[in-house]
Amino acid sequence: MSDKRILLIVGGGISAFKSLELVRGLRKAGIAVRPILTAAGAQFVTPLSLGALCEDKVYSELFSLTDEAEMGHIQLSRQADLVVVVPATADLMARAVHGLANDLATTVLLATDKPVLMAPAMNVRMWDHAATRRNFAQLQADGVQMIGPVEGDMACGEFGLGRMAEPEEILAAILARLAPLARPLTGRRAIVTAGPTAEPIDPVRVLTNRSSGKQGFAIAGALASLGAEVILVAGPVSLATPAGVTRVDVETARDMLAACQAALPADIAVCVAAVSDWRPESVATTKTKKTVQGAPVLSLVENPDILATLSQGPARPRLVIGFAAETDQVETYAQAKLARKGCDWIIANDVSIAGTMGGDDNAVAILRKDGIERWPRTSKTDVARKLAETIALELS
Numbered sequence: 001m002s003d004k005r006i007l008l009i010v011g012g013g014i015s016a017f018k019s020l021e022l023v024r025g026l027r028k029a030g031i032a033v034r035p036i037l038t039a040a041g042a043q044f045v046t047p048l049s050l051g052a053l054c055e056d057k058v059y060s061e062l063f064s065l066t067d068e069a070e071m072g073h074i075q076l077s078r079q080a081d082l083v084v085v086v087p088a089t090a091d092l093m094a095r096a097v098h099g100l101a102n103d104l105a106t107t108v109l110l111a112t113d114k115p116v117l118m119a120p121a122m123n124v125r126m127w128d129h130a131a132t133r134r135n136f137a138q139l140q141a142d143g144v145q146m147i148g149p150v151e152g153d154m155a156c157g158e159f160g161l162g163r164m165a166e167p168e169e170i171l172a173a174i175l176a177r178l179a180p181l182a183r184p185l186t187g188r189r190a191i192v193t194a195g196p197t198a199e200p201i202d203p204v205r206v207l208t209n210r211s212s213g214k215q216g217f218a219i220a221g222a223l224a225s226l227g228a229e230v231i232l233v234a235g236p237v238s239l240a241t242p243a244g245v246t247r248v249d250v251e252t253a254r255d256m257l258a259a260c261q262a263a264l265p266a267d268i269a270v271c272v273a274a275v276s277d278w279r280p281e282s283v284a285t286t287k288t289k290k291t292v293q294g295a296p297v298l299s300l301v302e303n304p305d306i307l308a309t310l311s312q313g314p315a316r317p318r319l320v321i322g323f324a325a326e327t328d329q330v331e332t333y334a335q336a337k338l339a340r341k342g343c344d345w346i347i348a349n350d351v352s353i354a355g356t357m358g359g360d361d362n363a364v365a366i367l368r369k370d371g372i373e374r375w376p377r378t379s380k381t382d383v384a385r386k387l388a389e390t391i392a393l394e395l396s
């Protein structure tokens, strides 16, 4: 971890003193910590103790001429591998949700292109307030990773949810976040299907659908970043191949199945593709023309089910995962698919929500034979990262 850098924002809450213990743990792990202390944070810890433990200058002022000359606020946010907010107070979270930039901490949160991890801490009533719950959910949806809060005794004498996670727990989350280095899927092979299929009607026309391929490509990339050897079997989409992924481009469902079977054996199969259920029974060899007899009638036949074939085939990957994009009765249909296809997990998502199909966000639930886990709406990249981590855990 000696090449890793954290930008640590210390907010104004009684648990700010625990940030000092976190800094000690980070420094012990060889991680460089550059501190930002908010004005409220400085009411709880002194710049002197924070700076001494970080062995770095403490940044507090947005409009400091010397700080800006040495290290502009945009630079501050760019040089870190991870931005950590400890404690994330109700006020800091509320300002971050709205993209306010009225002090150095919020400006950095707005300007950063690095992952952000927050450890919320506040009084139980403040935590329970609808505004905080909305802000918390929105920050998660924006891709912020939350650690805690936990239940316990509070400095104000009350008991409940709102207590900050312990420094060891925050440290563990930071180390895990910084550790694509650990690459837990090294030595595993994964097949991912993505995008739509296109079933020819004649030389110029196809039957296809609106799948963008974004979620499947993100999953292929996330599995590769955890060390897996990934074969991405992609229908016709114009997306860049994620780093470290081997891509096989196909058009039809039958080609997609053949490419998947050629990629076996594998430890993991994730079928994200929106495979066309049917294809025209026969493909015209020349362009179909308009005639006085009226519109042609398309006769369709069913395509092979790639997910079911991989799930039930002889070289079954150890973990087979399907997707269920539904517009209604999402979890009921997904449950039925889990049983029918014979896969291990179904990731259900509601594509009736505007912006899901073709968009950048997704709200999914993971259905397993023994239960269901619902994830809050977040970016497709974040869904992919969490899914890859869940897969790594399952296979560990």
Ligand code: CTP
Pocket: 193, 253, 271, 272, 273, 274, 275, 276, 277, 303, 304, 305, 306, 307, 308, 321, 322, 323, 324, 325, 337
């Ligand atoms: N799937 C597949 N091959 C097919 C159809 C679907 O591999 N011919 C996979 C998809 O990649 C997805 C899962 O099966 O992982 C569910 O796809 P979906 O289209 O939702 O299910 P269908 O079986 O087509 O069921 P229905 O159309 O009735 O919803």
